Amino acid sequence: MSAVLPKRKSVQTSLFDYLPSAKRCKVEEAATILSGDEEASPVNSRSEAPEICQDSCAKEASSSSASPATLQPVPEEPLLTPDCWSVQQWCYFKGEYEWIFLASGHIGCSVCRDVKATGGLSVHSCGQSLRISMEWADGKVGPSGFGKHARQKQLRKKIMEHKSSGAHKASQDILTARKNKHLTEVMQQSSGKHLDSTCRVFHTVFYLTKKNRPFTDHPDLVDLQEVNGVEMGRVLRSNVTATEIVRHIASEMQKKLVCYIREHKPKISVFVDESTTVSNKSTLIIYLQGLFRAHCKPVTIFFGLVDLQETNALAIKEALLGYFENVGITKTLLHEIWIAICSDGAAVMFGSKGGVITLLRPEFPNLVLSWHCLAHHLELAVGDTIDEVGGANHLKMFMDSLYATCSMSPKNTRQLQMAASDLGLQLQKIGKMLDTQWVASSYRMVQAVWNCFPALYKHFREAAKDLSRPTRDRSKYDGLLKKLTSNSFVKDLGLMCDALQELKDLSLALQSRDITIVDAHSLLVGQVWRFFAMKESPGEFSSTAQSAVDCGHFKGVHISQGRENSVSLNERQFYQSLSVNLAKRCAPDLDKELVSSFSVLDAKNLPNDEDIVLYGENEIQRLCTKFQLPIRDTIHAFRDFKDFGGKRCPEAFRALVACMETLPASNADCERGFSAMNLIASPSRAFLHVATISSCSWLKLNGPPVKAFKPLSFVKSWLEKGRRTAEETHCEQAHAKKDSLEDFYVGFWEIVN
Template sequence: MSKRQSNLLSFFTKKASHSATKQARIEAQEGRGDITEAGVGECEANQANQATGSGQEPTTSRGEQPEEAPGVLDVEYNNEEGELNRNESDSEPSSEGCPTIWTTAQFKAKQTFYPWLVMQKSGLGCSTCKAVGTLGPEKTGGMKLAKEWVSCLITSSANDITKQQRALRKKVFEHARTRSHLAAKNILEKAKEDTMVQAIVSAQSEQIATTSRIFRTAYKEAKRNRPAHGFESEIDCQELNGLDMGRVLHSNVACANIQKHISEEMKRKLFDRVVECEPKLSLLLDESTSLNKKSTLIIYIRTQLPDMDKPSNLFTELVELDDLSAEGIVRNLISALERVHLTKEFLCKTLIGLACDGASVMLGRRSGVASRLQALFPHITVWHCSAHRLELAVNDVVKEMGAVNHFKMLMDKLYSLYNTSNKNRMELRECACSVDVQLCKIGRILDTRWVASSFRTVEAVWNNYPALHRHFKAASEDPSRDSITKQTYNGLALRLSSRAFVNNLVRVFEAMAERPGRFSDLSKKGIESNSFQGVTLTEGKASDKSLNMKQFFQSVAKNLEQRLLSHGGRLPDKSGYDQFIEKLKVLYPQYWPEDTDVLYGQTEVESLCLRFNIDCPRAVIRAHREYVESGGKDVRNELKELFTAVNTIPTSSAECERGFSQMNLICTPNRSSLHTTTISDLLFLNIVGPPLTKFNPVPYVRSWVAKGHRTATESRSKVRSREENEEAHLAAVWDILNN
């Protein structure tokens, strides 16, 4: 015999010996403990006869008894408890509420170890499985509740009572350890916990009302970009107004924790809704440095939820970048999205667009952020921000047209003149007061800033025009200045009063204004009368030339066309974008040909469905056919999904710039030590959170209490100590002022 066979034989021998020893121990316990008193009455004898089915009366004496007679003593070895369970019978016979092989006392004894054990019509069942009914989300790997246990149909087909008891004990023991029963038990426990939380919260309605005032005050401080150290003063003010603000949660730390809790709960609700609906979404990204000298990445998603009329840009996260390479940005981006439950699997189905600026780390063709994201999510359409491209196109025009360049140089001279010298600003302010003009700050123009900043600069020069000319003339005649400085101011006054400059100023102003036309008449009348805003106009210098606006706009259009539908660079390949735009034209009636056949747009719609990962493209094609036949009036739901996906593609990342502007309002020089996560929470409250008048703090108070935090009326906590005012020596003065 081999060694392996020998070991196997030894194992089975020991197992058989162990089983025999265990059975002998059980029988010994039965022989010693399962004894009834002598002289058992007639009722007990009838009970034993009924249970065993025998017409003869059992003989009982001290030390012996009928085998497994339920009227005597039922011994069960409970493996779960590791000890023998003796359930002595009482005089009650077996009834309909328990099996006929057990008495009522015996069945109740079993229920002490298995509280879920129930009996209906001579069949065992499980109250836990019956209460749950179905496992729902807990159902995994083919796991389900047994119908027999739910419907109380567990019985034994054995003829002998001993075998019936043994079979039922085994079924009960095994059911208690099944995965389905444990999952049902877990579901009931969770339901009891939620019910308990609701009961506790309901009993604290007055506490919740008081705590809601604290939460609303903290939310107001966040919406106003106020620091948390002024929270105690806000509480004191409301208490002086007669409101009950509780005893605790009055400190600046409590304010910061409440704001963080509200932000996290809002973010959880929003993105749980996004994950539930699975709408198509796009990303808006931009990188910047905050006032605390940390490189950050701001993330927006553009999506349309079922209750929204059109796609909206939603702030998602502000992430601190520990690695400024494309690989590091992508890693931090994926981690931030996973924190709000937007996993890679979810993004593979829903992510269709990306918008960012033209930085090389973002749009690098080989290893930029866009290229890496396209490798992970192939349905992405990358779009270089249109606002940035417009600024780059205008910058190209400035380099091409000399007249525009001269106008920009003069505006930059005005900016540097008053931005670097407090003396010049004070003199300009005096000149403005003398001519009754309200000063506006002069900035730069036609650089890599937004068009709105250039418009504000031109508008400031327009409004400050008489004050500027007066200051230049006064400085050119000031005897305290040297001759070179006086000549510089005299040249500026001459250029400012030239007809060409006034004409260019008005044309640029009109080109950037939302409602052009109203300034042209004023300038035209002034030039004809040789006077503009009280300043006599001159011919100026030979280099002062009027702008050719037709050439200017043609050059802007040309440069913008070269840059608009491209991936990046000066003159890149944009054939892919041209094809994309051509496919989109089949969705808009203004681009349709006069005679459209039945199959018009079928190939394009199918390609768009594949690009945007839309299911059932055949249904979308049929909806588009009806859309074309109705002349663009009948839009079915299948086609609306395609329209929503197209509108979800972002064309500008300007929303990210607005987010950075809001970040600078939060992270001021006095609050430059704020953590990036704190800034992100406050940004979410400011950008996405509802206005104060529509904010309901009760759900957030309930979740706050459910997490084990204190309410404002907590009596076991110390009351906030109010420090004495450091200027108490002025109490006598305050008494005078208060009377």
């Protein structure tokens, strides 16, 4: 009785231990496999099974490797073979033709794929130009016909025809030549002059990117350097070439970073945010924060910009994981190193039922923290206070009227500047208060009104009496003047200056790149108590405003009682609301346990000798479980840390501290990235491809200064891909475009030169 094959899943899981040669299958068994009779060729032992290709089972092999015990199991992905092949048949053909790879139930040619990836769509053989088969390069070749045996026959025929095709043979020759011809040989054939001129071109393109200059400046900069006597070569002068160089440099930098991550496996936090470019393309920006060099502080780096076809949670999640997979960071690696994700708190990110974080949780249960940016939390807390306290909305509406009157009219702005210069004041720009911008912008606005109070009074008084203005405008200015010189406005202005100054300092601290969640939590708790205390003890601006109300003059301007029905801010209610909303928004109870556990890592919190023996060991064990670190080694390192009074930091303990410092406090770097993106993809460059914008952002945000940039390694990798040097002679030399005015002004230029 013939043996019955196990289910496909069981066969799949046993393929990782197969011996590395498909030639060991017997001739009779191979014939049986080719005939498709699965029952006649049972898998009796693992030693008799052929090798499965590395391309098809890379994910399965990596998921089966040794991993920490705290890791959650990674779900296995099925091995999708063509519908007319069994797994044994696929293994047989993979052993016979090593260049075959699987792609979603189809097959392809890895040789043609690799040649296509280097930019070559055609190859040359015996003086003929042969085009690479896109179906084989993209892995889209499948069986045809009806019936299992007919489909098997057609697929074998396609394999044999492709094997003997000229394009496939030429592609194999290209890859063999590249493997045998090392870079040193290429460098020997290329003179130092070629490398030097190519490096100068790369340096020029790098400068364009760092300074947000358009790539159309590249030909002119090359010409300028040649005028100054610098040798720049014959080619690599077009704006298209500059774009390719930028993408090449950014790609190589990212590859180096990914190699470091795969080798050292540092713990990382991911920052994500969604926005729209000037060309109305939805994009997802990705930042990483981690310790990318031993004995240094964690840094935050721009990692990529992804084009979003849809902006729902599922599409964003798939785009994020797909981008990591494309650059070489697999899901298995993410399970080991990904400890936190931070976003701006949008519903699509943090929705409890279908947000991105909610969708990621089942796949990555080891995520320690899903963090809503504290700087955005702060803005929401201020917004809640403005909604609760009645007088704040009246002050905001008056400030908006000031902005519309003084900043949006060139005539009024000019007259206000004249009034300020007459009084010896430096006019500050008056903007909007408590809008979608950060509270720091609101503080600058109220501070401008505070400092320019005399100039505003003079401008409003003259405009209210200016008979050349319409009656409606004069009445408007008269109303603004009465509101400006009222006691309630001066007191509210002082109160808002004190509150926004505190909020501005806190917001800027939370946006700092080196702040940890422990420090951020400490700042927030301290600010809550500070606002609570300011109910009884007013700040500097409020004290000055109260003194002005008592004496009836503020900065030389007479102020009056104002209207009886005017609404002013209740100082005690305002600060009470701020402290409550700040505590509710920015210091939730769910995060206090994590923050209290981290407090034992600070040497300042170590107790006296009597209580130090078992101090913090439960917290260390809890943190090691969360971050997948060796518990006993870390506890022993922590004991050394305690014994030396915090002056000694063993390696295992430093790894835990690095995890704490890697957890994000705010999402401000994504906002900085979008600001840089808006400078790169300006309205005049609105049609830049998202990949090009991402490459420019890589160099702009992560690249070294222009003086410190070393282009030689990038030039070498450029030449390895078969690209031209600046001194290439097998192509037409680039010619400078003729100035359209040259024919008319050549005589005039001779005179003025």
